[in-house]
Amino acid sequence: MLNILIIGNGQCGNRILDAINREAFGKKSRLAKFYSQQKYKSNVQTIAINTAVNDLKEMKFTKAKDRIHIPHLHGVGANRNVGKHVFEDNKTHILRQIEDRGNFDVCFVITSASGGTGSSFTPLLVKELKEKHDYPVYAIVVLPFREEGTLYLQNAAFCLRDVRESGVDGIILADNQFLKQMGGNVESAYNGINDMIAKRLLFLLDALDSEMMMVTDLGDFKTVMGGGAGLATIGFYEADTEMPVRTAIQNALSPSGLLFSSNVYDEASRAMIIIKGDKERLSIDEISTEVEKLSSAVGHVFKGIIVRNGELPQVLAVLTLESASELESLYSIAVDAIKHEKEKKERVSNVKEVDRAFSQIDGMDPSY
Amino acid sequence: MFHKRKILYTIFLIFIFSFLFTGSATAVTLFNDTIEQGDGYQINNFVIDVTEVFASQEAATLRIYEGESDDDDYVYDPFLSVGDSYEFDIEDEEAEITLIDVYSGVVPRAKLLITVTDDDFINSNTEGVVDGGHSEAEYSLTPVLKISKSVDNDNINVGDVVRVTVTVENTGDGEAQDVVFSDPQQPKFILVDDILGTPGRMDVAVDDSPKKIYVYDLKATEAGTFSLNPTTASFTNSVGETFPEVSSNSPTVIVEATEDLVNATLDINTELDAYSVERNSEIQGLLRIKNTGTTSAEAVTLKLIIPDGLEYTGGDPSIEEISGVPTIYLDSFGIQQEKEIDFKLEAKEIGTYTISTESSYMYDDGVNPELQEVSSTSVTNKIYVTKGEYDYLFEQPVYVYAVPLVIIGGIVGWIYYRHKQYKF
Numbered sequence A: 001m002l003n004i005l006i007i008g009n010g011q012c013g014n015r016i017l018d019a020i021n022r023e024a025f026g027k028k029s030r031l032a033k034f035y036s037q038q039k040y041k042s043n044v045q046t047i048a049i050n051t052a053v054n055d056l057k058e059m060k061f062t063k064a065k066d067r068i069h070i071p072h073l074h075g076v077g078a079n080r081n082v083g084k085h086v087f088e089d090n091k092t093h094i095l096r097q098i099e100d101r102g103n104f105d106v107c108f109v110i111t112s113a114s115g116g117t118g119s120s121f122t123p124l125l126v127k128e129l130k131e132k133h134d135y136p137v138y139a140i141v142v143l144p145f146r147e148e149g150t151l152y153l154q155n156a157a158f159c160l161r162d163v164r165e166s167g168v169d170g171i172i173l174a175d176n177q178f179l180k181q182m183g184g185n186v187e188s189a190y191n192g193i194n195d196m197i198a199k200r201l202l203f204l205l206d207a208l209d210s211e212m213m214m215v216t217d218l219g220d221f222k223t224v225m226g227g228g229a230g231l232a233t234i235g236f237y238e239a240d241t242e243m244p245v246r247t248a249i250q251n252a253l254s255p256s257g258l259l260f261s262s263n264v265y266d267e268a269s270r271a272m273i274i275i276k277g278d279k280e281r282l283s284i285d286e287i288s289t290e291v292e293k294l295s296s297a298v299g300h301v302f303k304g305i306i307v308r309n310g311e312l313p314q315v316l317a318v319l320t321l322e323s324a325s326e327l328e329s330l331y332s333i334a335v336d337a338i339k340h341e342k343e344k345k346e347r348v349s350n351v352k353e354v355d356r357a358f359s360q361i362d363g364m365d366p367s368y
Numbered sequence B: 001m002f003h004k005r006k007i008l009y010t011i012f013l014i015f016i017f018s019f020l021f022t023g024s025a026t027a028v029t030l031f032n033d034t035i036e037q038g039d040g041y042q043i044n045n046f047v048i049d050v051t052e053v054f055a056s057q058e059a060a061t062l063r064i065y066e067g068e069s070d071d072d073d074y075v076y077d078p079f080l081s082v083g084d085s086y087e088f089d090i091e092d093e094e095a096e097i098t099l100i101d102v103y104s105g106v107v108p109r110a111k112l113l114i115t116v117t118d119d120d121f122i123n124s125n126t127e128g129v130v131d132g133g134h135s136e137a138e139y140s141l142t143p144v145l146k147i148s149k150s151v152d153n154d155n156i157n158v159g160d161v162v163r164v165t166v167t168v169e170n171t172g173d174g175e176a177q178d179v180v181f182s183d184p185q186q187p188k189f190i191l192v193d194d195i196l197g198t199p200g201r202m203d204v205a206v207d208d209s210p211k212k213i214y215v216y217d218l219k220a221t222e223a224g225t226f227s228l229n230p231t232t233a234s235f236t237n238s239v240g241e242t243f244p245e246v247s248s249n250s251p252t253v254i255v256e257a258t259e260d261l262v263n264a265t266l267d268i269n270t271e272l273d274a275y276s277v278e279r280n281s282e283i284q285g286l287l288r289i290k291n292t293g294t295t296s297a298e299a300v301t302l303k304l305i306i307p308d309g310l311e312y313t314g315g316d317p318s319i320e321e322i323s324g325v326p327t328i329y330l331d332s333f334g335i336q337q338e339k340e341i342d343f344k345l346e347a348k349e350i351g352t353y354t355i356s357t358e359s360s361y362m363y364d365d366g367v368n369p370e371l372q373e374v375s376s377t378s379v380t381n382k383i384y385v386t387k388g389e390y391d392y393l394f395e396q397p398v399y400v401y402a403v404p405l406v407i408i409g410g411i412v413g414w415i416y417y418r419h420k421q422y423k424f
């Protein structure tokens, strides 16, 4: 049995963490926590960290003792510099809470790249964890909608760089912009995206702790995540009608299955595919053809099969990326955003100069 | 040489004389200013009116009046040229008026210097310029209030009513103003009718016929000889000077015990709002006491004896629970006095009950020196307590409801535990 730690930072991280804890109850009902037990195979510990107490209060399926409030008025207001200070001030407190949970085999830290709290806490927290422990730490980073504004884009750009430099063992990207095909209003889009992420992560955790044919395990996962540019994403497909396993694999690798826009046959560098379902439905031939197709483009592909009687095929793919054209385009808009913010700041300091001019006559009265 | 000595001598004499003169002339200046024709200057009871100013002749006529007087009733009327002085006596002191100057104009004015040899006697309330002259002056007069309190009958029996009349009369020489009367309550008597009510602040003029201030009826509750408390009044005169409080006489009323023996008789009855109730419901009770006797009852004690099966749950603050028994204690309870005391009961057990009210009190029969003691018990109608709405629930054996309760308890406990676990 694996010991797994999942940390959710900031509002986005908290909400995805809560989605994971709800998914673990297996039932969609809000009352599931009253009559059901979480179905984690492993020893899973979850911790939510936030500066905004309201975000923590909104969580429904995460135990109160697992929610850590770092008091700092109303969050850090998307300001990563403030966020970093707040983290440094509360570092010992946060780390002690984590230490208290014992030792782990693997840790996941979930955050948005573009907010203030999560995006600034995550790199610093990963760095601390890596310095103290030797278990692998993976970051699940959510990229913003492109129209959310220059401040968020700027944060996303710096956050991703900081996470990469933090010593993290890999970054799993999920892109709100790319996933927004979920439609509906922002709230239900968020919930849909969070569910997608939760489902994939739970499937992965379940797989890592399951008996598998053509064994894949945590070690394989580490190898996959260690490849490429340190960036990864996850594809998933769950058949809801009878269909050939081949189609299920193709769907998992297609844009509709992925968390981040990528042409996996061009951009992936290592991959791991886990297939779950009834033995009768999992044709080894079909699986081999599809996996071969991928490995001829990518290189090595780890594969695992979990037999579950009566279940329709489900496919999960973890892919590390060699290049990410989508990320490059994100950075090019981010550069514009950073310039824009800088200009704005200069304009503000011009205004300050005008204020200073006024302030010269503070406390004086006109005389006639 | 001789010449020189004569000069020195003269200088010495002049010096001595001037010293003597200044010594006698240490007068106090009261006024050194202008007064318009028609106005006057008041010094206590005297008013110096500037009657007419003759600006072209540099002269003026003054008229000096003493007290309230008609225009022609002046005591002096000096005609002064500028620079002239006039002296006259006021209350053993000498006043001097000098016409300093006169001024023409729509209203001609005279500038006067008024001095007196000593100003100790002057009342500051009645000194100064008076607009309109002597006819407008207010004098410090002395109102003298005489308050009389009388009764229409000074020998009555207990229970009889006596009419008290208070009148006031001003025998002084000035109006009494802001007169405030106060009439203390009369112990051992009950005010049964206040005919005039409480008087407000008033003015009492001189020589009016006596004015009725209070008229009320008192009922005697006890035998004895009583001096009625005096009515008092505080007041000022027209210039606002306060005078010492005056009091009326205290008429004496002899109250005799009625010829026959008197007694206190308490009628006590206890009523309930319902006599047939379901178990666990509330019953409202009302205890009525009335003294129908001829004297007041003392040390009245009432005990509500509530049977087991009913429970006293509260009531009027005058009810005290003394070793579990709701008890009412009244120091004294006058003739014809009535009182209602409410209380609440809860029906606890099925059954038929009555409530007893045990009373005891004492009174003075007016003849025997020792107090008479009375005690009695009154009993209410029967109260039937029937089965309550939910009583059948408890007729089943314990486990019939215990088992589901335990299960529900368990579920609630679990939900609460989970709720606590997830409540941030």
Ligand SMILES: Nc1nc2c(ncn2[C@@H]2O[C@H](COP(=O)(O)OP(=O)(O)OP(=O)(O)O)[C@@H](O)[C@H]2O)c(=O)[nH]1
Pocket (backbone or CB within 6 Å): A009, A010, A011, A012, A013, A015, A016, A051, A052, A074, A075, A076, A077, A078, A079, A111, A112, A113, A114, A115, A116, A117, A118, A119, A142, A143, A144, A145, A148, A152, A176, A190, A191, A193, A194
């Ligand atoms: N997928 C997903 N994205 C979210 C969710 N909530 C917020 N985001 C995204 O996260 C970014 C904002 O970051 P937050 O996590 O809200 O910010 P934070 O870390 O709480 O930091 P501050 O609020 O600035 O202190 C935006 O790009 C949002 O689109 C969510 O529930 N799901």
Ligand SMILES: [Mg+2]
Pocket (backbone or CB within 6 Å): A010, A011, A052, A055, A075, A115, A117
């Ligand atoms: Mg927030």
